[in-house]
Amino acid sequence: MSPLRSLRSVLGALSAGGRRRLALLAALTVIGGLFEFALLASLVALLRQWLGGTAGAAETGSILLFVGAVLATGVIRFALLVLTQRLALDTGHRLIVAVQRRVLARDWPTHVAAHTSGPLAAIEFAEQWLYGVLLPLLQAGAAAVLALGILAALLWYDAPIALAAAGLLVALFAGANLLVRTSMRRSGAAFGDGYEERIAAVQHNVGAMRELILAGARAAAAKRFTRIDREFADARTRMLIAQGVPRILVESVGLAALALAAWWLAQRGGGLIAALPSLAALGLGAQRLLPLLQTINHSLNALTSTGAIQQRMAAMLAEPDLDLSPPPPPLPFTATLALQDVDFIYPGRNEPALAGIDLFLRRGERIALVGPNGSGKSTLADLVMGLLLPSRGEVLVDGRALQPADVPSWQRNVAHVPQAPFVADATLIANIAFMDPAPDRGRVDEAVRLAGLDDLVAALPRGLETRVGDRGQLLSGGQRQRLALARALYAPAPLLVLDEATSALDPASEAHVLRALDELQQRGTTILVIAHRETMLAGCDRVLRLERGRLV
Numbered sequence: 001m002s003p004l005r006s007l008r009s010v011l012g013a014l015s016a017g018g019r020r021r022l023a024l025l026a027a028l029t030v031i032g033g034l035f036e037f038a039l040l041a042s043l044v045a046l047l048r049q050w051l052g053g054t055a056g057a058a059e060t061g062s063i064l065l066f067v068g069a070v071l072a073t074g075v076i077r078f079a080l081l082v083l084t085q086r087l088a089l090d091t092g093h094r095l096i097v098a099v100q101r102r103v104l105a106r107d108w109p110t111h112v113a114a115h116t117s118g119p120l121a122a123i124e125f126a127e128q129w130l131y132g133v134l135l136p137l138l139q140a141g142a143a144a145v146l147a148l149g150i151l152a153a154l155l156w157y158d159a160p161i162a163l164a165a166a167g168l169l170v171a172l173f174a175g176a177n178l179l180v181r182t183s184m185r186r187s188g189a190a191f192g193d194g195y196e197e198r199i200a201a202v203q204h205n206v207g208a209m210r211e212l213i214l215a216g217a218r219a220a221a222a223k224r225f226t227r228i229d230r231e232f233a234d235a236r237t238r239m240l241i242a243q244g245v246p247r248i249l250v251e252s253v254g255l256a257a258l259a260l261a262a263w264w265l266a267q268r269g270g271g272l273i274a275a276l277p278s279l280a281a282l283g284l285g286a287q288r289l290l291p292l293l294q295t296i297n298h299s300l301n302a303l304t305s306t307g308a309i310q311q312r313m314a315a316m317l318a319e320p321d322l323d324l325s326p327p328p329p330p331l332p333f334t335a336t337l338a339l340q341d342v343d344f345i346y347p348g349r350n351e352p353a354l355a356g357i358d359l360f361l362r363r364g365e366r367i368a369l370v371g372p373n374g375s376g377k378s379t380l381a382d383l384v385m386g387l388l389l390p391s392r393g394e395v396l397v398d399g400r401a402l403q404p405a406d407v408p409s410w411q412r413n414v415a416h417v418p419q420a421p422f423v424a425d426a427t428l429i430a431n432i433a434f435m436d437p438a439p440d441r442g443r444v445d446e447a448v449r450l451a452g453l454d455d456l457v458a459a460l461p462r463g464l465e466t467r468v469g470d471r472g473q474l475l476s477g478g479q480r481q482r483l484a485l486a487r488a489l490y491a492p493a494p495l496l497v498l499d500e501a502t503s504a505l506d507p508a509s510e511a512h513v514l515r516a517l518d519e520l521q522q523r524g525t526t527i528l529v530i531a532h533r534e535t536m537l538a539g540c541d542r543v544l545r546l547e548r549g550r551l552v
């Protein structure tokens, strides 16, 4: 995707309001440019009058015009400073939120297949894009207005010289950019890769701390990180150097050209004195024109060098946006849940994970699913929960085929306890009443009791208000599992799926959970238990066995 196309798609991801604010920002920047031009024009007019010796009312008028332009430009500059910062940060905020919404909108298979470093890096990329591309582009817009004005004035003053100077500058910029373009593109792409790799390395080091300590591999991890960060820093250095080269080249050659022009003008009839007004105009023009051209050039360079980052953002923003409407009501589930001749093949796999599955569950039944590792138990559970959709066959709820559009309302019937649950760095109560801004204390206590967490809560000085640490590291493995069970029980759902949910529990805790399952079943909950341990099969109405993706 070309930089301009990806720029368009990034901007397209902003809401209509966001784009309107951006248009306002662009308009303000151009107005700022116009005022700067007015300021410069009045300064030139004033100089001309002074140099020409004109006095009286005309001079007073010019001075008043000049003072007015200075004051107005100051006010506009201040307004621009405030508005630019506000609108720019607002645009950055909108972009970051837009990316996060797309991450949250991903379906389960996409989420599982994606690297976690991508969404994290996207936050930095949004800021890089904002300060590295968008703001420089806006400044370039204002600079272009001013540059065109100055050029027009110079053309009017001395066309041949102005044309020669403008031609030289444009040629210099174009040449310098051609020189560094490839380096800029490559280093920009390496910068984007390096940034993601660096985040992935940090995640790896933090996540694998225990393994690194025990394997005596912390120094190796530090070396690996050093290499990754070195490469990233090198890419960034190359990118910044490539961005800076045109400026140096143009400034030095431009200055030399100005000296040559002065010499050439002095050779014309009348000598240096006669050439002074032309030289002053040229010098003033060049002095103002050069930084403007630098600004324009810098923004175009930024577009090239951050092209890879922008493309990543554009690709993420092209993903479907999240539906923010409130969750739909639960799909009626009164009698049966069935899988009919279901196959499932994971993307990139040749063999189906599940084949020819026929499964029939009555409401209120408790069924166990057993089978060796990799036989497809979790895949089957994911199909039942609507996290995966069958590659062939159908899932039927009360005899009606589940359509993709029904999945969110079907999922409102499901509570799930995985083997390795997610535990937030928050209090016990916040983890149990997950995402509920006003936890219902009665339901929390009931869930704590059923999950057998009451002894732990009673023993903690801060009870349910105890923080459990990052990923629940301040709890034992069994306590984490019981916490996940309590979470699943907090929002009572007609279907409870336990996927190796008690693997870390001691016999007494497991017996407690089995009694809780009996109680839930009596209340009409349908329960699907995936287990390797025989003990968990007690109380199940049926035991189904999966082998190599088939029910046997």
Ligand SMILES: Nc1ncnc2c1ncn2[C@@H]1O[C@H](COP(=O)(O)OP(=O)(O)OP(=O)(O)O)[C@@H](O)[C@H]1O
Residues within 6 Å of the ligand: 112, 346, 347, 349, 353, 371, 372, 373, 374, 375, 376, 377, 378, 379, 380
């Ligand atoms: N996201 C995935 N992408 C590709 N293949 C996958 C994915 N998840 C699982 N598989 C494959 O699907 C097959 C079934 O895996 P599944 O996790 O359902 O087995 P399981 O019976 O639950 O195993 P375990 O008892 O070890 O938990 C395995 O061969 C596994 O490698």
